[in-house]
Amino acid sequence: MKFQDKITRTVKVAIFLLSVMASCLVLQHYFLRNVDHNSLRVEGFYQEPRDSLDAVFIGASDIYSSFMPGRAYEQYGFTSYLLASEAITSEGIKTAVKEVVRTQHPGIVVIEANAFLYGDNDNDSNQAHIHKFFDNLPLSVNKLDFITHNVPVDERWEYVFPLIKYHSLWTEYPDRINMMASNLSLDVRGYNYLKGYRTTAQIIKTDSPCLNSKLSEENGELELDPNLEAQLNDLLDYCDQHHLKVVFVRAPHYVTKETYNRVKRSNRMARLCNERGYHYYTLENDAEHIGIDPKHDFYDRDHMNVYGALKFTDYLAEKLMYLEGLEADVLKEDLTDNWKDAVTATNQLYRYCDDLMSKSKEVRGAQEDVVTLVTLGEYSGATIKTK
Amino acid sequence: MLFNISYTTLNFLFFVLVTMLVYFLFPAKKYKWTVLLAVSVFFYAVAGYKFAFFILFTSLTTYIVALWLERVSGKSKKLLKEKKKEWDRDQKKKYKSRIKTQKRLIMTLALVLNFGILAFLKYYNFFAGSLNDILGGFGVGFSAPTLKLFLPLGISFYTFQSMGYIVDVYREKTAAQKNPFKLLLFVSFFPQIIQGPISIYDQLANQLYEPHAFDFTRMKHGMELILWGFFKKLIIADRAAIIITAVENDYANYGGSALTFTILLYAIQLYADFSGGIDISRGVAQIFGIDLMENFKRPYFSKSINEYWRRWHISLGGWMKNYVFYPVAMSNVFITAGKKMKGSRFGKTAAGAHVSKVLPTAVASLIVFLIVGVWHGDNWKYVAFGLWNGVIIMLSILMQPLFDGAVDKLHINRKNPFFVGFQIFRTLLVVLVGYVFDVAPSFSEGMRTIALFFTGQNVALGVEQIGKIGLLPQDYCVLIVASLVVLVASIIQERHPDTDIRTMLDQKPYLVRLVVLYVAVMSIVIFGIYGSGYNAADFVYMQF
Numbered sequence: 059m060k061f062q063d064k065i066t067r068t069v070k071v072a073i074f075l076l077s078v079m080a081s082c083l084v085l086q087h088y089f090l091r092n093v094d095h096n097s098l099r100v101e102g103f104y105q106e107p108r109d110s111l112d113a114v115f116i117g118a119s120d121i122y123s124s125f126m127p128g129r130a131y132e133q134y135g136f137t138s139y140l141l142a143s144e145a146i147t148s149e150g151i152k153t154a155v156k157e158v159v160r161t162q163h164p165g166i167v168v169i170e171a172n173a174f175l176y177g178d179n180d181n182d183s184n185q186a187h188i189h190k191f192f193d194n195l196p197l198s199v200n201k202l203d204f205i206t207h208n209v210p211v212d213e214r215w216e217y218v219f220p221l222i223k224y225h226s227l228w229t230e231y232p233d234r235i236n237m238m239a240s241n242l243s244l245d246v247r248g249y250n251y252l253k254g255y256r257t258t259a260q261i262i263k264t265d266s267p268c269l270n271s272k273l274s275e276e277n278g279e280l281e282l283d284p285n286l287e288a289q290l291n292d293l294l295d296y297c298d299q300h301h302l303k304v305v306f307v308r309a310p311h312y313v314t315k316e317t318y319n320r321v322k323r324s325n326r327m328a329r330l331c332n333e334r335g336y337h338y339y340t341l342e343n344d345a346e347h348i349g350i351d352p353k354h355d356f357y358d359r360d361h362m363n364v365y366g367a368l369k370f371t372d373y374l375a376e377k378l379m380y381l382e383g384l385e386a387d388v389l390k391e392d393l394t395d396n397w398k399d400a401v402t403a404t405n406q407l408y409r410y411c412d413d414l415m416s417k418s419k420e421v422r423g424a425q426e427d428v429v430t431l432v433t434l435g436e437y438s439g440a441t442i443k444t445k
Numbered sequence: 446m447l448f449n450i451s452y453t454t455l456n457f458l459f460f461v462l463v464t465m466l467v468y469f470l471f472p473a474k475k476y477k478w479t480v481l482l483a484v485s486v487f488f489y490a491v492a493g494y495k496f497a498f499f500i501l502f503t504s505l506t507t508y509i510v511a512l513w514l515e516r517v518s519g520k521s522k523k524l525l526k527e528k529k530k531e532w533d534r535d536q537k538k539k540y541k542s543r544i545k546t547q548k549r550l551i552m553t554l555a556l557v558l559n560f561g562i563l564a565f566l567k568y569y570n571f572f573a574g575s576l577n578d579i580l581g582g583f584g585v586g587f588s589a590p591t592l593k594l595f596l597p598l599g600i601s602f603y604t605f606q607s608m609g610y611i612v613d614v615y616r617e618k619t620a621a622q623k624n625p626f627k628l629l630l631f632v633s634f635f636p637q638i639i640q641g642p643i644s645i646y647d648q649l650a651n652q653l654y655e656p657h658a659f660d661f662t663r664m665k666h667g668m669e670l671i672l673w674g675f676f677k678k679l680i681i682a683d684r685a686a687i688i689i690t691a692v693e694n695d696y697a698n699y700g701g702s703a704l705t706f707t708i709l710l711y712a713i714q715l716y717a718d719f720s721g722g723i724d725i726s727r728g729v730a731q732i733f734g735i736d737l738m739e740n741f742k743r744p745y746f747s748k749s750i751n752e753y754w755r756r757w758h759i760s761l762g763g764w765m766k767n768y769v770f771y772p773v774a775m776s777n778v779f780i781t782a783g784k785k786m787k788g789s790r791f792g793k794t795a796a797g798a799h800v801s802k803v804l805p806t807a808v809a810s811l812i813v814f815l816i817v818g819v820w821h822g823d824n825w826k827y828v829a830f831g832l833w834n835g836v837i838i839m840l841s842i843l844m845q846p847l848f849d850g851a852v853d854k855l856h857i858n859r860k861n862p863f864f865v866g867f868q869i870f871r872t873l874l875v876v877l878v879g880y881v882f883d884v885a886p887s888f889s890e891g892m893r894t895i896a897l898f899f900t901g902q903n904v905a906l907g908v909e910q911i912g913k914i915g916l917l918p919q920d921y922c923v924l925i926v927a928s929l930v931v932l933v934a935s936i937i938q939e940r941h942p943d944t945d946i947r948t949m950l951d952q953k954p955y956l957v958r959l960v961v962l963y964v965a966v967m968s969i970v971i972f973g974i975y976g977s978g979y980n981a982a983d984f985v986y987m988q989f
């Protein structure tokens with residue numbers, strides 16, 4: 059065979075292989091991907107320019123429904139992002155911290171404690187919760203490290219190529235069009251409007267008595283699950299090694315008799331963190347002091363609505379600035395519009411939810427998706443004044 | 446299993462890729478076969494290391510017995526040469542007969558040992574259960590214990606292949622392999638260990654031991670065949686398996702229409718699954734320059750059940766023909782019986798002359814299919830499956846002149862497309878009745894199903910029952926379109942038996958080839974049933 063023929067053949071094979079690979083990547087990223095609010099949030103984090111964030115918040119829904127980065131920027135001037143995922147596992151928290159170290163050098167990393175407060179270790183092996191976070195991480199040493207140490211051999215390819223797991227999602231169209239379009243629009247826009255914030259427009263409806271008023275005096279402790287405590291120590295070791303400025307926080311919840319043990323475990327975790335030299339803000343215990351009204355400021359027992367989130371954001375932001383010394387870096391000019399949009403979108407979302415709740419309408423998933431963002435256009439983005 | 450390395454996993458593709466690199470870059474050409482041996486052993490160890498003892502035992506006994514047989518043959522030939530002038534004809538005949546008996550004993554030893562293991566592991570519990578049922582029926586208190594037995598991966602396939610080799614050495618059709626490792630490679634060659642094809646030593650062994658250089662066209666054709674195998678297995682077979690498994694799990698509660706639909710679907714699934722798996726095996730072997738035998742030739746286009754079995758699982762049919770059918774049909778007992786019948790009053794009639802001529806063939810066929818049925822599993826339903834096919838074939842052989850006469854009297858042109866269509870349809874019906882015993886959980890359920898075909902049809906109920914299984918309408922669309930693709934490909938192959946679609950594709954412009962292969966790959970990626978969301982079905986024939 060002539061040399062020229064060999065070259066031609068190689069080119070032809072390469073064209074074929076590249077077409078298939080490119081198609082698979084496009085399918086994997088846009089069309090056959092399990093896109094939800096977690097995906098958009100995590101992807102948005104990687105769209106933030108390197109070293110552009112002053113603070114990163116890591117945790118589960120407890121934090122992404124509680125802290126409003128747009129509000130914090132507007133009121134306190136620091137940029138932040140919620141690298142959070144629904145029911146994130148303790149391994150997820152550790153990997154998230156590693157990813158923050160790899161991509162950003164924020165002034166502070168805030169970790170919401172929920173992942174360590176479960177009564178058992180079940181959440182850490184919940185495949186759905188693991189996938190929700192890790193599927194959306196780009197391939198990196200940290201992700202591979204997680205896969206190698208935590209994923210059964212037979213399932214590893216699925217974490218590297220999520221298309222293997224989600225290729226059958228074509229049967230779920232057209233229902234998935236909104237999230238697919240949201241993913242596409244996020245990529246085109248290049249940044250996440252809400253910086254990871256998500257809420258539900260609803261005021262809690264429950265007959266269970268709220269015990270929040272008792273929490274400020276609650277000093278009782280309960281042992282953490284041994285595996286989760288080991289994971290916590292592992293995380294703290296990592297933070298020590300990298301000299302990270304990390305604080306832990308426990309966001310307010312509508313605490314009932316059934317969930318009371320979590321408060322005690324939170325107290326225990328606070329002591330463990332303090333002993334290792336890390337600050338832990340037990341804001342769950344301070345909910346009354348913050349001004350969180352249990353009858354008005356939650357959408358369910360575990361999450362605050364926009365009313366509670368606004369108060370919490372202001373309170374925590376002040377703590378971080380005045381107690382932790384968080385300083386806002388000067389924002390690069392090309393990022394100013396991006397953050398102005400974030401402020402506008404956050405205020406619009408607040409008014410949208412306020413409007414719905416005042417009309418007793420419920421909307422789950424007021425978030426970064428195309429349908430919601432289009433609706434937000436009808437609302438004012440002016441500053442929300444605290445009452 | 447250390448990790449999943451079955452044919453439809455990325456692990457397997459990765460494994461093949463690495464094997465390709467090592468094999469083609471291996472510097473010592475003479476010892477390239479050792480790469481295949483190493484990866485075959487690795488593959489078997491990964492897929493079922495707990496069962497490695499059995500395959501090693503078979504390889505070792507096969508190796509020793511083959512050498513022993515050859516040694517006895519060699520010695521006897523040498524002695525006969527030496528005593529050529531010394532011995533008279535009778536002495537030579539007597540000696541030859543003694544040697545033949547000795548060789549037969551040695552061969553029988555290997556057959557009993559290896560088929561004994563297979564039979565024990567596969568059928569012990571079946572026999573124990575049946576015995577207990579019979580004794581219980583007579584009120585005997587004895588109860589044979591049932592054991593927790595496992596079936597080593599590919600045991601049927603490698604046992605049949607090894608024993609075929611032993612018989613060939615016994616018949617002096619092939620020389621015994623002197624190198625035990627080379628023999629181990631013949632027994633354990635990884636692309637065929639899971640579900641065949643059952644190769645003949647003379648056809649396969651030398652290909653395994655020869656050093657093959659990288660050949661782009663072979664690699665391309667091999668990969669295309671693998672792709673075609675994946676298409677059939679992942680898009681059609683595993684999708685259809687969702688329904689079939691659901692019905693099998695709750696068989697008694699399904700009505701006649703649902704069961705009819707399931708049997709039809711099973712015909713599609715079984716063909717797509719088995720032929721798809723064989724295509725993957727053959728494709729992988731082809732990449733390494735090794736041609737495994739074809740195992741399927743569009744069996745559902747067969748015009749008779751006899752032809753169907755020449756087109757379906759060809760390697761098993763070939764094995765049965767060589768090592769069971771001929772020895773039985775040509776045995777003294779059968780030939781004598783045929784001759785006796787020919788000499789009788791019945792044998793003097795036209796029908797009797799035909800029957801006495803074909804009777805050995807007909808009865809041997811029945812025995813072969815009884816064995817084929819039993820080979821499929823340890824259940825009376827498989828005996829029924831074998832008997833059904835055997836009886837139909839026996840009757841078709843015995844009554845052939847009657848059928849031919851009827852066709853002639855009716856002035857039917859045998860090449861008339863409608864008549865051909867009728868023959869294909871008739872054969873398919875016979876095949877489908879056989880499949881009932883595959884799908885039904887027991888013989889009695891199989892008989893009930895056949896009765897329901899005629900008395901229990903209720904289309905509305907069938908649609909409702911199948912609809913509840915949960916396969917989406919989109920899945921049915923994919924199933925139909927993919928099955929049509931296979932049908933069209935089969936028609937093209939049937940019309941051009943001297944070539945294959947891959948060679949035909951080679952003659953098309955690059956853009957056409959690119960589009961065809963691209964669509965095939967992307968169809969598998971998107972519509973294939975794989976990943977942990979599904980409990981991917983094992984190959985149906987893996988269990989045999």
